[in-house]
Amino acid sequence: EMQLLESGGGLGQPGGSLRLSCAASGFTFSNFLMSWVRQAPGKGLEWVAGITASGAVTNYADFVKGRFVVSRDNSKNTLYLQMNNLRTDDTATFYCARGQFSLSYSPFDLWGPGTLVTVSS
Amino acid sequence: LLTQSPDLQSVSPKQKVTITCRASLSIGNSVHWYQQKPDQSPKLLINYESESISGVPSRFSGSGGGSGRDFSLTIDGLEPEDAATYYCHQSSSLPITFGQGTRLE
Secondary structure (H helix, E strand, O other), X not given: OOEEEEEOXXXXXXXXXXXXXXXXXXXXXXXXXXXXXXXXXXXXXXXXXXXXXXXXXXXXXXXXXXXXXXXXXXXOOEEEEEEOOOOHHHOEEEEEEEXXXXXXXXXXXEEOOOEEEEEOO | OEEEEOXXXXXXXXXXXXXXXXXXXXXXXXXXXXXXXXXXOOEEEEEOOOEEOOOOOOOEEEXXXXXXXXXXXXXXXXXXXXXXXXXXXXXXXXXXEEOOOEEEO
């Protein structure tokens, strides 16, 4: 069964850091572009960042540029999101999502259950 | 920017409902639709404007107006389990964006 499972969420301090992980199983992880999508409590979906299948190209939403870094380890079938300089408005459930292609953005056809990040002092 | 309408709609079983999504610029057919139920992750319903997804009931269908800016999701014959929030999503250009969501209750 194809699966994505996020971890690493929890309570973070304003200005602090957290690292999220997304473990993939049941498919060839290295063939797919991956993204992080977040959802603030009671709000809609927001794309955060994406990374091509090889890891060569990364893209970010403006509101996280310079603060978050997306990476992947294809040998471990794992996607990461390093979140630095956290702000209270980063509080959200973070989902990892699989695209359909390796290089270009496409529908997200597989999602993890999400991990909740709460930023508060 | 993707703008959905309505934001909220009260519906009844067996009803036919249409949700629209308007893009601020032409995005071709690179619009996709998701269903999200409370405390669940989104589920892909329709991709590339009108392509159906395996396992998704046939009462869900997507269409576009040909302009590359106006798109619709139609649910023909609502079932009680269709109560959810629906999002459109464009993958044509960065940044990737979603509509604000339409809640069916």
